[in-house]
Amino acid sequence: MRFEGKVALITGAGMGIGRATALLFAREGARVVVADYDAESGEETARLIRDEGRDAKFVRADVSLPTDVQAMVQATLDTHRRIDILHNNAGIDLPQATNVVATEVEDWDRIVAVNLRGVFLCCKYAIPEMIRGGGGVIVNTASIAGLAPMPQEAAYGASKGGLVLLTRQMARDYARHKIRVVNVCPGPMEKPMRHRLETLQADAAAFEKRQSFAERIPLGRMCRPQDIARAVLFLASEDASMITGVDLVVDGGYILG
Amino acid sequence: MRLEGKVAIVTGASGGIGKGIVLRLAEEGADVVLVDLDQEVAQKTARQVEELGRRSLVLGTNVAAPGQVADMVARVLEWAGHIDILVNNAGVELIRPVFEISEADWDKTIDVNLKGAWLCSQAVARVMAEAKNGGRIISIGSIMSEMPAPGEPHYAASKGGVLMLTKALALDLAPYDINVNAIGPGVIKNGLSSKGCLADPAGAERMRVGIPLRRFGSPRDVGNAVVFLASEEASYVTGVILYVDGGVILASPWS
Numbered sequence: 001m002r003f004e005g006k007v008a009l010i011t012g013a014g015m016g017i018g019r020a021t022a023l024l025f026a027r028e029g030a031r032v033v034v035a036d037y038d039a040e041s042g043e044e045t046a047r048l049i050r051d052e053g054r055d056a057k058f059v060r061a062d063v064s065l066p067t068d069v070q071a072m073v074q075a076t077l078d079t080h081r082r083i084d085i086l087h088n089n090a091g092i093d094l095p096q097a098t099n100v101v102a103t104e105v106e107d108w109d110r111i112v113a114v115n116l117r118g119v120f121l122c123c124k125y126a127i128p129e130m131i132r133g134g135g136g137v138i139v140n141t142a143s144i145a146g147l148a149p150m151p152q153e154a155a156y157g158a159s160k161g162g163l164v165l166l167t168r169q170m171a172r173d174y175a176r177h178k179i180r181v182v183n184v185c186p187g188p189m190e191k192p193m194r195h196r197l198e199t200l201q202a203d204a205a206a207f208e209k210r211q212s213f214a215e216r217i218p219l220g221r222m223c224r225p226q227d228i229a230r231a232v233l234f235l236a237s238e239d240a241s242m243i244t245g246v247d248l249v250v251d252g253g254y255i256l257g
Numbered sequence: 258m259r260l261e262g263k264v265a266i267v268t269g270a271s272g273g274i275g276k277g278i279v280l281r282l283a284e285e286g287a288d289v290v291l292v293d294l295d296q297e298v299a300q301k302t303a304r305q306v307e308e309l310g311r312r313s314l315v316l317g318t319n320v321a322a323p324g325q326v327a328d329m330v331a332r333v334l335e336w337a338g339h340i341d342i343l344v345n346n347a348g349v350e351l352i353r354p355v356f357e358i359s360e361a362d363w364d365k366t367i368d369v370n371l372k373g374a375w376l377c378s379q380a381v382a383r384v385m386a387e388a389k390n391g392g393r394i395i396s397i398g399s400i401m402s403e404m405p406a407p408g409e410p411h412y413a414a415s416k417g418g419v420l421m422l423t424k425a426l427a428l429d430l431a432p433y434d435i436n437v438n439a440i441g442p443g444v445i446k447n448g449l450s451s452k453g454c455l456a457d458p459a460g461a462e463r464m465r466v467g468i469p470l471r472r473f474g475s476p477r478d479v480g481n482a483v484v485f486l487a488s489e490e491a492s493y494v495t496g497v498i499l500y501v502d503g504g505v506i507l508a509s510p511w512s
Contacts, residue, residue: 172507175469218431219495227493234490239481242443242474245507246500253427253495 012090014041063118135178171245187251218253269347277476320373427496443502469504
């Protein structure tokens, strides 16, 4: 039980990586605040945790909105009085891979608003509470797309690239307050994100082509939420107390070549 | 107990970091082979491994000598029947002004730090591949794998080499389900640095305040990272370097 007594706030916890991470934190003793903009899936994650006899509470929040984020942080404090771990996992992707010319201006703004501004806002309002509590850990879900260009992922790649540097920046600025800030960088996921999934489900050929990514991954399969969740828990644990500002790539070797 | 039933080889086991790695592996249930030219210190650590209820074997292998490495692998197989984890930790650090670094300094540094990691990785990976049961290779790099410091171009080159060796082996060994990763320690108290950059107290204090987390690392910090990379938790992690440096690489204290 590595997180007994700790309070973990996890955004984008309604599905995928966020849900897997929320469940693992709860199993290791943390009191979990599940945040998502989609109430149905977020409530479901909280229910799954409570069904295991653990502590979870759902808060609806769109991380791109300062008022939502402030309310989310306040709701966490109202219940638990503190925040030890912030897992900034909420993120979106466009329905299909898109280059700069084809990217709609609204789509660019929305992606950057959630993936980059969202992390900025959550940190802006959570860090003062961590400082008050004597420290904390922030684990951000970046992406290998934030470290190297992927085909036609202009907005997404730029948002994650920005996040990679924001993380290093915060790691440097808040180390003196005993706050560690790190990235976990997933490779291509077996199950794509919400919007991309909807497009791919309507196009079997495109879905198949995407799944053939697995052959190009040295370890022979795509990334699963559990792979990322376990890395997040290690980074958030006392075992990683000397680790800050890193980008932990969890991609089966995909980025190597 | 995340490594129950596993057999791990740790080279450079008599050093401060080596000892930290050995003990963390044993605490998590692994039987450990302690490899070091200096067997006396390794013997003491081996007794601690036994006290933890694990088996230990001490070998005086020179990791830069291919014949001795082959012999090491044969003796471990005889002793345990299989090898699951290799930690390439043996290393030397010879700090000198740039014009005083001799050919012998260069050769010794590259031989132990880089060639040693290569020879042990190749020999152990061969056994792992034949056993068809996967494996983990973890090499101890350094923040100097990516960030230079004065007075150590040979050391920096060797550790930069360790990083690229790690990435290249990760590609070549992935088909055998062998994950290959590196750890980049920063300034570790009781590591090589104690005789080097931490020898002078005033210099050490300047260095400490230059570390964003305001403390030196411990061998145990490195051991914790080794355990993570050796465990099931990191089964999808390969070809990475994990810095355990308190953020040094973000804010170079050398400058």
